[in-house]
Structures are given as C-alpha cells and as structure tokens.
Amino acid sequence: MNTYEKIYLVVRQIPYGKVASYGQVAALAGNKRWSRVVGYALHVNPDEKGIPCYRVVTKDGYPSKAFAFGGENKQIELLMSEGIEFLDGHVDMRKYCWDIPSEAVLVSD
C-alpha cells in the first residue's frame, strides 16, 4: 500500500454532508504532516468519480484555489448540494468537519 492509496482510501471514507481538512485526511492516512502530500495525491486524482476530492478543504474551511477539475466555485456548489453552508466563501468547520468515528480507522487494507 503506497502513501497515495492510503490517502485515497481515507478521502473515500468522508461521509456525505461532511468535509475533512488535508491535515485530517493526512492524520488518518498515517501521518499528520502529509498534509502537503495529500494535496499532491489529490492533484493526480486517478479516480475523480470515486474520490470526492471536493470534500477535502483546508483547515480554515477554504477550498484550494488550484482546484482544476471544474473551478473552485464548482467545489463550493457541490458541497452546498450536500447541505453544507458556505459563509463568505468558506465552510463552518466547527459543524461540518468530518466527525471521526474512532481515530485510525481505515487504511486497513
């Protein structure tokens, strides 16, 4: 299992109507410091359909500007479709941050 696959699996675990920060995903994938690596992994995004990269935002709740699969606004639109409210272009992480089930989870195989 490579680092990327772990990240992809974690991202795939993000439930509907919730968002996770890169650091959050990185932590679940194995190391919190993979925040940047997570971004790189999603950048290559091998499966745009299976991997809801739009549910991944920065810790501030802002979508990445370099979002190139449809535009940053597109990401916001998708998230709003899931019941997530945007305040001045950013999500309320206090409420919409992914509620981690236990802690490390996933990435089992």
Place this chain on the structure above:
DNA sequence: CAGTTGACGGCCC
C-alpha cells in the same frame, strides 16, 4: 542520487 516542487499546517508578526 540530489535539488525542487506542491490541493497544507502551524507559529509569529
């Protein structure tokens, strides 16, 4: 093999 880059995060001003 070594240097640079990059969908970030945290600390400091």
Place this chain on the structure above:
DNA sequence: GGGGCCGCCAACT
C-alpha cells in the same frame, strides 16, 4: 483577526 514565513514528507525531473 489577517497575512507572511518556515517547516514537513513524498513525488517528480
């Protein structure tokens, strides 16, 4: 509270 700088780890050239 907002903006800027440094640090991290893996992938890329």
